[in-house]
Amino acid sequence: MTAPPDDCLARNDWICGEYLTSRREILWDAVVQHLQLTVVSVLIGLLLAVPLAVAARRWRWAAGPVLGLTTVLYTIPSLAMFSLLLPVYGLSASLVIAGLVLYSLTLLVRNILAGLRSVPEETRQAARGMGYGPIRMLFAVELPLSLPAAMAGLRIATVSAVSLVTVGAIVGHGGLGNLIYTGMNTYFKAQVLTASVLCVVIAIAADLLLLGVQRLLTPWTRAVQS
Amino acid sequence: MNTLSSAWSWLTSAAHWSGDDGIWHRLGEHLFLTVVCLLLSCLIALPVALVLGHLGKGGALAVNISNVGRAVPTFAVLVLLLLTPLGTHGQWPTIIALVVFAVPPLLTNAYVGMREVDRDVVRAARGMGMTGRQLLFHVELPLAFPLVLTGVRIAAVQLVATATLAALAGGGGLGRIITAGFNLASTPQVVAGAVLVAGFALLVEGLFEIAQRLAPEWARGRMG
Numbered sequence: 001m002t003a004p005p006d007d008c009l010a011r012n013d014w015i016c017g018e019y020l021t022s023r024r025e026i027l028w029d030a031v032v033q034h035l036q037l038t039v040v041s042v043l044i045g046l047l048l049a050v051p052l053a054v055a056a057r058r059w060r061w062a063a064g065p066v067l068g069l070t071t072v073l074y075t076i077p078s079l080a081m082f083s084l085l086l087p088v089y090g091l092s093a094s095l096v097i098a099g100l101v102l103y104s105l106t107l108l109v110r111n112i113l114a115g116l117r118s119v120p121e122e123t124r125q126a127a128r129g130m131g132y133g134p135i136r137m138l139f140a141v142e143l144p145l146s147l148p149a150a151m152a153g154l155r156i157a158t159v160s161a162v163s164l165v166t167v168g169a170i171v172g173h174g175g176l177g178n179l180i181y182t183g184m185n186t187y188f189k190a191q192v193l194t195a196s197v198l199c200v201v202i203a204i205a206a207d208l209l210l211l212g213v214q215r216l217l218t219p220w221t222r223a224v225q226s
Numbered sequence: 227m228n229t230l231s232s233a234w235s236w237l238t239s240a241a242h243w244s245g246d247d248g249i250w251h252r253l254g255e256h257l258f259l260t261v262v263c264l265l266l267s268c269l270i271a272l273p274v275a276l277v278l279g280h281l282g283k284g285g286a287l288a289v290n291i292s293n294v295g296r297a298v299p300t301f302a303v304l305v306l307l308l309l310t311p312l313g314t315h316g317q318w319p320t321i322i323a324l325v326v327f328a329v330p331p332l333l334t335n336a337y338v339g340m341r342e343v344d345r346d347v348v349r350a351a352r353g354m355g356m357t358g359r360q361l362l363f364h365v366e367l368p369l370a371f372p373l374v375l376t377g378v379r380i381a382a383v384q385l386v387a388t389a390t391l392a393a394l395a396g397g398g399g400l401g402r403i404i405t406a407g408f409n410l411a412s413t414p415q416v417v418a419g420a421v422l423v424a425g426f427a428l429l430v431e432g433l434f435e436i437a438q439r440l441a442p443e444w445a446r447g448r449m450g
Contacts, residue, residue, distance in 0.1 A: 062450060065372070071431075073429065075383055075424075075427050075431045076423075076424045076427055077386060077387035077390040077391070077401075077423055077424070077427055077429070078387065078390075078391070079390045079391055079394065079404055079420075079423065080390060080395070080400055080404065080419075080420040080421075080423035080424045080427070081420075081424075082425065083404050083416045083417060083419060083420030083423075084417060084420045084421070085406075085417050086413055086417065086420075087229035087230070087417060089414055102244050102347055107414055115243075124388065143431055146243050154254075156296065159293070159296050159297050162297070162298060162299075163298065163300070164297040164299075166299040166301040166302060167300075167301055167391065169395075170299070170394065170404075170405070170408055177299070177301060177302075180299075180302055180305050181305075181394070183305070184305040184395060187309065190307055191310050192302070192306060193306065195302070196299065196302035196303075196305075196306060199298075199302055200299075201296055201438075203296075203297035203298075204297060207293075207297070211367060
């Protein structure tokens, strides 16, 4: 009989270099899945949120129901949201994406609407005076001016999505959440800590990336601040 | 839809409401966790936020803590706490995780509420010879109250959600009905549990909404 190896895996340490090297591929796959789920959900959420926010801005009666519905959706806890979608999507990645789309949608609609509402009336009157039609006004004046608020919403939605993907572990599609879930069941400390830290790192990286994009897209906000 | 009718019959069967795994027991656990942790979080967060807001210090911390709270996955914190030595102490990992995620919205909203009090009003109160304590309790706190209440409301909804997730890490509450449903591969039970959780969360949100509408003018939230 050989004695079990006395490395950090056998001791079940929280921090373990051996784990990182031996499970590199599993970790990489989980990170890729995590990123895919996040990016796809936020992008679909954005595609749906812009027309909804524009509609709520244009027609006053639409604002109440749109905001009410998004508040209701946002109130439903993530685990319940995924569970309610189970009969529709089954145990699939689509279920996780659908749930995350609903959350991102909520945050994005609110922020884009706030952005559209913050466009000064004088600016719109000036554009109208220069002969801008409603469509051109929307794309050339209103949407660009609502970018700061919209980008703030996009950052919040993305960071929340990164964190919520982990709950997808309940249906086996949770990216790093899967590693946390199996790590919990097998009491594997290094795996749980590594996956958790990676989640936070992804969230921070995504936030900084979007902050950079925001600065590139809205140079006028910097000029005002300085 | 077939699943919906089976979920309905799961919900309406009397056997599922009684006993240790029953809905009443899980609802009680959920309510207990939410209320106790909301009180704990308020006791921790509000004094800190009110004092920081009164002194006008630590703003960056109070505002950024919400962003940090959003980036850290709730599920990860629950599992990490479960694997620490605390994990063997019953409900404690759940309670700590719940408080950790309820404190940021309370702190941020109360702090912002305190700082948004009209500076002219504060200066006038000082000019009238109010002490710091009088200023805090008779001027700043009443004026900041709507935002403090909004923070409590966000925290309460957050607590209901976190308590649900706690079931994934072996905690009690209504989430247990969902996780048990997944383990039994019983879609009706999963959906029934989800309906209960969603209903509970919406009820909490609705109660705060009603409370804010019934409240006197000065205590009403400005946010929709």
